Amino acid sequence: MMDTDPERFSTTSRRTFLTAAAGAGTAALAGCTQSSTADQETKSITITGSSTVYPLMSAIAEEYRQNNDNVDPTVNRTGSGGGFSNHFCVGNSDFNNASRPIQPEEEQLCGDNGVEYVELTLATDALTIVVSEDSFVDCLTVEELARIWESDSADTWNEIRDEFPNEEIERYGAADTSGTYDYLIENVQGEERGHTSDYTATEQDNQIAQGVMGSENAIGYFGFAYFFQNPDGLKAVGIDNGNGCVKPSLETARSGEYQPLTRSLYTYPSMEALSEDYIADFARYVVEQTTNQELVAENVGYVPLSESTQQEQMQKLEDAIEQAN
C-alpha cells in the first residue's frame, strides 16, 4: 500500500514524526527520567503440596507479601504426595506442604535426586468425622470407625452396631492422593486393613459436605477447617478412644484429648532454597506466624502451635539455614 505513491503524503508523515520526536526529546531533556528496573526483579518462591495446608500457607504468604512486595510466593495445591513426587523431590519447588510426614518412598526419591530438606511443623489439624444433622450416629469407637473405612468394610449400619438401622452406609472421603486419606488409614484402621474403595473420593471438602448433608445414612471425613466454619447441616461425630466420647474442638485438639484424629501439618523447605537469603527470611516468617491465633485459628481454622513447639521449630530452621549456607 505504502509503495503506490511515496511522494504524495510524505510531508504529513515526516512532519508528524519530527514533531513527535522533538516533543519527546524536549521532555526527556527536561529531566523526566527514571532508573532502570532491570535489577529490581521480583524473586519467586514456589510452594507446592497439600491442599489441606494450602489455605494456611497462602494466608501466611499473603501477609508476608504486604511488607515484601519484591518477593513473589506462589502456592499451589498438588496434594502432599503429588507435590513430593512431581515437583519437590525433582528439585523444582522450594517448599512442599504436607498433611502427613514424608513417606519412605518419597525420601528415597528426594535422596536419589540430591534434594535435602528440613521438616517444619506448622499447625495442628483435627480430622473431623461428619454425619448429617439428623443422623442417628453421635459417637463411634475407633474400632467402629475402622469397620466403616477399612478395605473389607461393612455394607450396612447395623453391622457396625446392632442398634443402628439396616441401611446401606454412604461414604464420602478424601482422594487417595490426599494426606487426609493416608492419615485416616494410619491412625484408625492401620496400614494392613487399608481403605475401602466403595466411597465417593474427592479433593473438594465442600463436595463431601454436600454429600453428607444430603442423606442421614451418609458419613464422611475431612480436615477441621471446613467444619469449624460450617456447622450448619453437619454434625461432628465424637470419638471414643477408650476414655469416653470426645467431640472435636480447638481445645480438645490442642490438648490432645481428641485422639487419635489430631494430626500435625508440615512444610518441607529444601536446603538449596534455604541458602537463598530471601527464602530463609520467608521461612522464618512462616514459623513466626504458627502461633498467630487470629491468622491460624480464626482466618484459616487450624489449631496454632504452642510457644514451646514454635521455639523448637525455629531452632530447627535456624540450624538448617546455617547448614545450608
Added chain:
Amino acid sequence: MATESPGNEFGRVSRLRGQLFESVTFAASITGILALAALLIYVTIDAFDLEAASPEWLLVYFVTLVLPYIGFCLYETDRAIQRRTALILAGGLVITAVVFTAVEAFVRPIPGLTWQLVYLFLFVVPVAGYVTVAGSNTPTGAVGFGLLGRIAGGAALGLWLFIIFVVFDLQMYFLVYTVGVFPTALVWYAVRRWNVAARLAGSRVDRDAAELLTTRVLVGAVGVVGTAGAVVLRGSLPVYPTDLIMLAWSLVAPVTAVTTVLTARRYDRRRGVLVGAAVLLVALGGGFGLSVGALSQNGAVLLLLGVSVPTATYLNRVWRADEGRAGLALPLLIVAGALAGAVLVQTFGIQSPDPWLDLSYIRGTPTTQTTQARSAGLFPAIVGSVLLITLTALISFVLGVGTAVFLEEYTRDSGVIGAISRLIQVNIANLAAVPSVVYGLLGLAVFVNFAGFGVGTAISASLTLSLLILPITVISAQEAIRSIPDELRDGSLAMGATRWQTTKNVVLPEAMPGILTGIILALGRAIGETAPLIMIGMATIAFSPPSGLFSQLSAMPMLIYSWANNPSPEFRFGVVAAGVLTLLSVLLAMNATAIIIRNKYERDA
C-alpha cells in the same frame, strides 16, 4: 399414530407424530441454553449482590438507564415493533408480579429472587436484546451501536495492551522501538523517498540487485542490528525516560502518525491532521491529567489510545457520510443515565447493593482467608489468563497452520513422505480424543522437567495448552485449506508462481477465515482448562502478575476452583460468582476480537 380412515382410499396420516417429534427437538435444543441461562442469572445476582437491591434502586435505574436506551433503539423503528415492545414490557410486569406472588403464597418461597429481579431477567433483558437488534437495522441505531462497539472494542484493546505491558518490560520495548523499529522505518522510507535503488542501478549494479540490496538487505540489516543493540543496551543503560514519555514516544506517536497518514490518504490532509490531533490529545491528555481513577497513568494512556483511534476515525466517517448522526448521542445517553441514577440514589438515600464484582475486585490481590472475603481480588489471575491465552493463540496458530499446510500442500500420496503424512494424519485424528490430564503429564515431563522451563511458568503452561488444542486447530485449518478450489492453485502455478508463493499469496489468505474460526473454538476450550495446569504445577494463588515468559502465574479457573472450596459461604457465592463473570467477560472479549478479525478477512477476501 398413523390411522387409516376407512372412507378415504388414500388414507390419512396423522400429523401428531411429526408435531411431537418437532417439539421434542425444540425442547432438546433449548434445554442446555435454559439451564445455562438459569445459572448465569443466579451467578449475576450473586456477583452484583442484586438480592440486596431495593425495589426503589431497580426502579431508579430502570427509568434513567433502561427506558432511555429502549427509547433510543425504537426511535426509527416502525410502529408495530414499538407497540409490541411496550406491550411486552407492560404485560410482563403484570404477569411476573401476579405469578410470582401466587407461587410464593401457594407453592413455596423462591430462594434468592424477588419478582422485580425475575421481571428484569425474564422480560427486560430479552426485550433490550430484541430492540438492540431491531434498532441496529435503522441508520441512527447503526451509528449508535457502531460507536458504542468501537468504544468498547477500543477499551478492550487498550486493556489488553496494558496487561501485556504489565507482563513485559516497557523499557525493553522502548529501546527496541527507538534503536530498532524506528530507524528501520526511517531507512525504509528514505530508500523509497529518494529512490535509492534507481540511483544505485545506474553505475555497475543491475536494477533488480539494487532493489534487493536496498529494500531488503539494508532495511533488514538496520532492523536486526538495531534490535540486537537494544537487547545489549537494556543490560547496561541505567537511566530511562519516565513511563509516560516512553509510551508517548514509542506507542502514541507512531500510532498517531499511522492514523494520520491513513486518514489523509482516504480523505484529505486536513482531516488526517484533525483525526491525528484528536488521537494524540485524547491519549496523552488521559495520561497527563485525566488518569481514569481505577488505572495507573500507563493504564489510562493505553486505554485512551485504544479507545481514541477507532472512535476518532469512526466519528470522522459518520460526520462525512451525513447519515444517522443523531446516533452518536448513544454513549452520552448511557453515561448521563448512569450519572442521573447515581445522583437520585444518593439524594434519596436509596439502599443500593454492594457488588462483589467491582473495581477493587478486578484490581485487587487474591486472598484465601475466610474472614477477608471482601478484600479478595483477581488481578494477578486475570493478567495470567490473558497472557496464557495470548501465548497459546500464537503458538497454536504457528503449529496448527504449519501442520495443516504441510499435510495439505506438500505431501504426496506415495513414497516416504506419503507414509509419514498418513501417519501424522491418523495420529492427529486420535489425539483430539486424548484426555486433558494426559497432556498435563506430557507438559510435566517434557516442558517442566526435561526442557527445564520451570514449574508452572507461562511458557510451560502455554506450550502444554497449545498441544492440547493442536488437533482441533490442525483439523479445522486443514478443512479450511482443503475448501480452496484447485483452480485457484492451478491458476497461480500456471502464472509461474512457485508452490511457496502460491501458498503464501493465494491459499493462506483465502483459508484464513476458516483457520481463525477453528482457533477461536479451540481457545475457548483452552481458557477454561484446569487439569493439565494442575499437573504442571501451575500456581493456584499468586499475589502479583507474571513478569515474563519464565515467570510463575496463576489463571482464573485455578483460583475460582480453589475459592469454591473455601469454608466461608461469602467466598463460595460472592467471590466465586464475581470470578465466573470476569472469566466469561474475558472469554467473550477474546472471542469477539477473533470474530471481528475473521469477518474482516471474509469481507476483504
